[in-house]
Amino acid sequence: MNVWGVSTKDVVRLVRAGLIAAGAELAGLALMATAAWLLLKAAEQPPLASLTVAIVAVRTLALLRGGLRYAERLAGHEVVLRYLGALRTRVYTALLPHRVSRHSGGDLVTRLVSDVDAVQDAILRCLLPAGVAAFVGAVSTAVALVLSPVAGLVLAFGLLVTGAGLPWLCVRITRAAAAESAPARADLAERSVELITGRRELIAYGVHESTVDAAHTAVDALAVRDRATANRTSLLTATGMLVQLLTCVVIALTAGVSAPLTAALALGALAVFELVLPLTAAAQRWVEVRTSAERVRALLTEPSPARGSAVPEPGHLRLEGVSVVFGGRAPALDGVDLDLPPGKRVGILGPSGAGKTTLLNVLLGSVAPTSGQASLNGRALDEYDSALLPSVVSGALADAHVFHTTVRENLLLAKPGAADAELLAACSTAGFDLPLDREVGSDGDALSGGQRQRLILARAVLSAPPILVLDEPVEGLDPEHGDAVLADVLAATRGTVVLVTHRESQVAGFDEVLRLG
Numbered sequence: 001m002n003v004w005g006v007s008t009k010d011v012v013r014l015v016r017a018g019l020i021a022a023g024a025e026l027a028g029l030a031l032m033a034t035a036a037w038l039l040l041k042a043a044e045q046p047p048l049a050s051l052t053v054a055i056v057a058v059r060t061l062a063l064l065r066g067g068l069r070y071a072e073r074l075a076g077h078e079v080v081l082r083y084l085g086a087l088r089t090r091v092y093t094a095l096l097p098h099r100v101s102r103h104s105g106g107d108l109v110t111r112l113v114s115d116v117d118a119v120q121d122a123i124l125r126c127l128l129p130a131g132v133a134a135f136v137g138a139v140s141t142a143v144a145l146v147l148s149p150v151a152g153l154v155l156a157f158g159l160l161v162t163g164a165g166l167p168w169l170c171v172r173i174t175r176a177a178a179a180e181s182a183p184a185r186a187d188l189a190e191r192s193v194e195l196i197t198g199r200r201e202l203i204a205y206g207v208h209e210s211t212v213d214a215a216h217t218a219v220d221a222l223a224v225r226d227r228a229t230a231n232r233t234s235l236l237t238a239t240g241m242l243v244q245l246l247t248c249v250v251i252a253l254t255a256g257v258s259a260p261l262t263a264a265l266a267l268g269a270l271a272v273f274e275l276v277l278p279l280t281a282a283a284q285r286w287v288e289v290r291t292s293a294e295r296v297r298a299l300l301t302e303p304s305p306a307r308g309s310a311v312p313e314p315g316h317l318r319l320e321g322v323s324v325v326f327g328g329r330a331p332a333l334d335g336v337d338l339d340l341p342p343g344k345r346v347g348i349l350g351p352s353g354a355g356k357t358t359l360l361n362v363l364l365g366s367v368a369p370t371s372g373q374a375s376l377n378g379r380a381l382d383e384y385d386s387a388l389l390p391s392v393v394s395g396a397l398a399d400a401h402v403f404h405t406t407v408r409e410n411l412l413l414a415k416p417g418a419a420d421a422e423l424l425a426a427c428s429t430a431g432f433d434l435p436l437d438r439e440v441g442s443d444g445d446a447l448s449g450g451q452r453q454r455l456i457l458a459r460a461v462l463s464a465p466p467i468l469v470l471d472e473p474v475e476g477l478d479p480e481h482g483d484a485v486l487a488d489v490l491a492a493t494r495g496t497v498v499l500v501t502h503r504e505s506q507v508a509g510f511d512e513v514l515r516l517g
């Protein structure tokens with residue numbers, strides 16, 4: 001299977017970009033060598049006619065190098081941006097089926113943005129330069145071997161040391177350093193998240209200063225390690241430059257050809273090294289991008305959970321002997337039966353941790369039973385298209401997301417195109433009285449806890465699904481106000497209702513009350 005989705009066209013485009021880049025570099029190299037030859041030859045004061053070809057070549061090569069460099073930038077970026085656009089879509093599509101269960105928000109962003117960007121670096125900063133350097137290095141060595149076998153051998157040796165030996169050492173050093181500092185980096189990341197998200201609590205309990213100090217210590221320790229690694233890799237870069245210099249000097253001393261040709265060989269060699277020297281830094285970047293590329297590959301090769309395609313219709317929802325076990329712990333739900341014909345109202349009661357929210361998640365199809373069956377109209381819930389299931393079963397859950405926009409936009413999610421009057425009617429039923437144009441902040445930060453809850457409730461009222469599930473929808477309100485809001489919501493609801501609550505009085509008059517725990 002072609003995990004990376006690289007088409008033949010992509011390969012052709014990449015090779016084309018590589019060849020143009022190699023052409024630009026070879027033109028630069030030839031320019032340097034010809035100019036060096038021309039200068040020394042001119043010093044011998046030969047007839048001008050014997051220099052004409054070289055003079056024209058210098059001008060042509062200078063123009064050619066500029067033109068090809070420009071074309072190479074265009075071709076290289078075109079292939080990479082085109083490919084990355086497609087890759088990002090594939091990563092997004094692969095992430096979707098796992099979004100609820102597997103990855104945190106930060107992890108999703110990292111996979112979608114940074115990891116895919118790293119693949120761009122792998123192509124533009126590592127693979128392409130390495131390919132071009134190998135090609136140009138081979139061509140220049142071949143030319144040098146023809147002009148002076150000794151110079152050719154010296155150049156080949158120097159290029160191998162700089163283009164292969166030093167990058168290999170750099171990979172080893174960087175890998176070892178990354179492995180050594182990984183626990184310290186993870187520790188620092190954890191401390192940083194604690195400092196940001198738990199700042200208020202750390203201050204309240206008087207440990208903010210000490211936590212900041214501990215984070216500083218972790219940063220300092222990491223900085224010391226990073227400096228040590230940077231020193232070692234800088235030493236490799238310096239070694240590369242030394243090899244470059246020595247190669248040129250040895251070529252100049254041992255080439256055994258005329259002075260102008262020796263100058264051309266030595267300066268040409270100097271120019272080839274300019275292409276090969278950056279490979280040490282590219283090798284360092286390669287180590288970093290490999291981790292990201294591995295993550296992208298793991299995601300693309302991960303089998304997607306089976307996804308149903310049946311179209312759900314309103315009707316009879318049923319749980320039969322449903323158990324849910326999270327990661328080898330005690331069951332969150334244990335053999336629950338629940339029969340929900342159209343129009344039935346069921347209250348779910350139980351102490352904290354009894355599995356009430358888990359039960360609602362099973363009804364919504366977002367948690368699959370570990371054993372037993374959850375079915376709609378006789379078909380297992382996972383046979384239905386999960387994107388369509390909310391049109392039949394949805395409601396107000398405590399962890400529902402509130403989008404960083406206005407009240408109106410948040411409500412319109414539930415019923416796109418609804419008129420303001422309809423939105424206001426739903427708000428009034430849910431006891432939510434803020435203006436529709438009010439910005440609610442990131443995840444409802446600019447609302448009080450109770451307002452946030454009622455906005456979520458208003459959204460549920462507006463969507464009016466045939467089966468409405470409500471998870472302690474008025475828990476944050478004072479009991480009297482909460483009861484009144486709930487009574488209004490229930491009065492406005494025609495279909496099936498499943499209400500999770502801690503207050504027995506709220507389910508008085510319901511068709512069934514299920515006690516968990």
Ligand SMILES: Nc1ncnc2c1ncn2[C@@H]1O[C@H](COP(=O)(O)OP(=O)(O)OP(=O)(O)O)[C@@H](O)[C@H]1O
Nearest residue numbers: 326327331332350351352353354355356357358359
């Ligand atoms: N995603 C999850 N991963 C692991 N354990 C979970 C997960 N969701 C719930 N649990 C565990 O399952 C049990 C039931 O949780 P659930 O949220 O359903 O209880 P609850 O009755 O709704 O509690 P509360 O009234 O406090 O909201 C708890 O022990 C909880 O720790």
